[in-house]
């Protein structure tokens with residue numbers, strides 16, 4: 474059981490305050506009957522809640538797609554720098570959302586924020602081969618040998634990296650797809666072959682591409698289809714450690 478206003482605000486459609494106003498105006502129904510109080514207890518997943526006649530499906534978890542700008546740290550709290558949570562609506566930061574994985578402070582692009590701890594844990598576990606694609610701008614021109622070395626694996630901290638895929642976009646620009654998430658991995662992989670990453674942007678995470686309509690610093694909720702992809706990703710990507 475859950476309060477009606479919590480159910481509705483949890484979907485991101487409106488705040489609790491706005492929900493109270495909508496209830497007053499008779500815009501919200503519970504199983505077809507106009508709600509009279511925002512604090513009414515409902516059975517989430519069983520009762521049919523609608524706003525202006527449109528059913529609001531139950532969402533157990535919240536997922537946000539953020540186009541992270543430079544200068545923000547991927548954590549929920551940092552005394553010395555703004556965090557990615559500072560970029561989203563306050564009502565979401567209050568909901569206990571956290572970033573699913575980390576991008577360096579100077580890395581931009583796709584970051585998922587969620588309150589689904591078990592899923593984030595599975596997606597980030599090295600047991601699962603969750604694909605992440607980065608657009609990397611490099612300091613030096615790439616040759617076939619370097620590409621081959623990065624794709625087959627380089628040694629970082631005494632351990633060889635898992636096979637990566639590189640798509641050449643230009644003499645100093647590539648898309649690189651990894652299935653691991655080691656510390657500064659892309660930067661250190663290119664450093665290991667004598668190159669240097671000048672700019673890094675994540676453009677895809679677990680088969681979900683960054684929405685090109687999101688400007689730097691903008692965010693939106695994941696669509697139902699994207700949520701399905703994300704929630705299915707660990708099973709599909711399951712493999713050996």
Ligand code: URA
Pocket residue numbers: 575576577578580656657658659660661673
């Ligand atoms: N690899 C890096 O080097 N940095 C990131 O932020 C992500 C992957």
